[in-house]
Amino acid sequence: MCVIDSSPIIETRRIVLRAPAMDDVQSLVALGGDSDIARMTTRMPWPYGRTDAEDFVGRCQAQDRRRDNTFAIELEDEGVIGVLGLFTPPSGHLEIGYWVGKPFWGRGLATEACQGALDWAKREWRKKLVVAGHFADNPASGQVLIKAGFLYTGVVEMKPSVARGEPAATRMMVWLA
Structure with missing residues (x-):
């Protein structure tokens, strides 16, 4: 299912996780263009906008897929x-982040995507610990992560938010295989 030099494809019951492509730019802008x-x-x-989405896809295509x-x-x-990302900060453990467009909220799709990605990271990367965080004013994201198997650590960090233009209180969580 995974070849180190190429982009993995993860299939779950309802969704497919695959590398973003330039053909996705219009959808990314339509859904990600919502300030919420x-x-x-x-x-x-x-x-x-379109340039942001194109730059994003380009960065994704240049990733070191081992990390x-x-x-x-x-x-x-x-x-x-x-979109869902697994990334390794310069110092720290593998981290997961995601967003799902508003028309698809409340259907368990973000949880399903997280669970599929975590299963893949455990199997292919042999990861036993993954961290995540959600902004304190986004409790729905916390529920997604809880349903995916994350637990609260009790730590609140100030994380940047480019769209807000300022850091936001972030409730940190951990997943253990």
């Missing part, structure tokens, strides 16, 4: 509905 999406992420600017993988979340019959 961008402001709940650390790295997305707002407004989020980092970013996936387009693709729903059968719908196309791309969001």
Whole structure:
């Protein structure tokens, strides 16, 4: 299922996680262009336009896939509905982050994507620990992570939010294989 030199493809019951491609730019802009999406992420600017999405896809294509993988979340019959990333900070453990477009909220798709990515990281990368965080004003993201098997650490960190233009209190969580 995984070849180190190429982009992995992860299939779950309803979705496919695969590398973002330039063909996804329109969907990424349509969904990620919502300020409610961008402001709940650390790295997305707002407004989020075509150039931002093209730059994002280019960075994803240049990743060292032994350390980092970013996936387009693709729903059968719908196309791309969001993004999920596994990345290794310079100092620290593997971290997961994601966003799903508003029309797809409340259907368990973010949880399913996280669970698929975690299973893959455990199996292919032999990871036993993954960290995540959600902005304190986004409790729904905390529920997604809890359902995916994460636990709160009790730590709150100030993390950047490009769209907000300032750091936001972030509730840190951990997943143990």
